[in-house]
């Protein structure tokens with residue numbers, strides 16, 4: 001049984017596809033973010049409440065998607081400059097398993113863990129005394 005190794009081109013298409021999907025979703029969320037129509041003839045009270053809660057969800061969802069869009073854009077920039085798949089911190093190769101799970105990953109697993117630990121450490125230090 002041979003292990004299928006993903007080529008960088010495949011990650012590139014995954015990123016382009018995700019970028020397109022997010023843009024489509026964001027465009028849809030923008031529509032949902034429009035002021036809720038007050039016209040009671042076309043919308044009952046219940047559907048108006050639905051529309052308002054959808055608006056809140058749209059706001060929360062879109063900021064998360066904007067962050068992901070930035071990550072994807074940064075990854076595509078790295079691809080263009082031939083640095084895709086290389087850790088932005090230690091400059092070692094990022095494992096393909098990790099890129100499979102997150103094609104926009106800017107750091108290798110080790111650096112991600114170290115950065116998370118450092119962040120936790122800082123939070124503990126700031127919280128203490």
Ligand SMILES: [Zn+2]
Nearest residue numbers: 087090108111
């Ligand atoms: Zn690294």
